[in-house]
Amino acid sequence: MVELPPVVARMWGREHSSRRGPKPRLDLATITAAAIEIADTEGLAGLSMSSVAAQVGVAPMALYRYVGSKDELLTVMSDSAVPAPPERGELPWRDYLAVWTRANRDLLLSRPWLLSLQGLTPPMGPRRLYWLERLLDVLGDTALDDGEKFNVATALTGYALTDATLVHATKAAGQELAAAGVKGATDYGEVLAEVLDPATYPVLSAMMRSGLLKESEGWTEDADFLFGLNLLLDGIEALMARRAGRSE
Template structure:
């Protein structure tokens, strides 16, 4: 199957899959089984054969509903996201922070999705709903139309990548500072040396404060930019 035909097949499946389909041998049933497998064992455990086995069918039976693993993973990623947070009616800044909180929680609940390659702009119904939920408050901020998508991409990418780091990082605590002390010299790394002296280089593995600080810094700048 060519890349164009594969993309078209994926798009069709994303928009034609019925949430009401509950039988195991349906697109909805297959996707739900694959999500459960990924939640339990990670994305690497997901294959057409393994999902078929979980459902009690052969892989060939699955191929009659989902053309291949690439389409299956795209369906999984869109379905697992669910709906974005409901608009609270509060100011645009609060809406964006609420969006980031919900996205963070989603990624940590389904860390396998952070291993799904980003191959293009969002196309699935849930992906687009999340994108709309971020673009809407950004538009209310007064940001110029031509900058909305770029800003939304920057914010969503920051949330996603820091969530990825949060699921991968192994805290090293004060050991990190002790290791650095062996090689950091003020003449070569003056800023790092100063941070070590202040204790700021200890690694507790918590990256969420970095996200909160960065988002608020961006939103402060956005307020200034649009005022």
């Protein structure tokens, strides 16, 4: 029997059912729900032990009966905030991978504070692991071995994370520019164009001056997402073809 790290035990509801003493007025679920609500409305910056305590109507120190530290709370939140993964339905594996990855990315965009938490720890909570389970399950159809399936899952998870991070960072940087009222710079690309010396950065400065990054006619942020996703899916498909062909 393996002993679990405390956070993990808590995420899986393995708390020792207390026998004596007053009945708890709180539980971990209430606390994390409150914390998530704060993070959703004010971001991680507004999330303090005090603010969470205020939200649930309790003294700050009360929380420490249910959570070892703020970090633990964040870990629990980063699992708890995750909804159920998309259903497979009748989808072929490739389409499901696409749907799964997009849902993952959209989740991160709808809760940007997850961006700073997801990377910190390998997934150990029930909800994130269930996403993994579903993905691995779909890959069960294919010719990949277990290690490869796992690596594919990792790659897609990572892609969702970086794409969401990028979109969010770009949006945030734009807002910052606007908020600071930076004269004439409506746009990341314009700032770069201003600063890049064409002698040292010939390619990049040419691209920037051509207005590549402007939001133009055909462009959607979704197109960028699909671009990278399809690179991966094409790579995966090629690998499967190789595996299906010969056993080595």
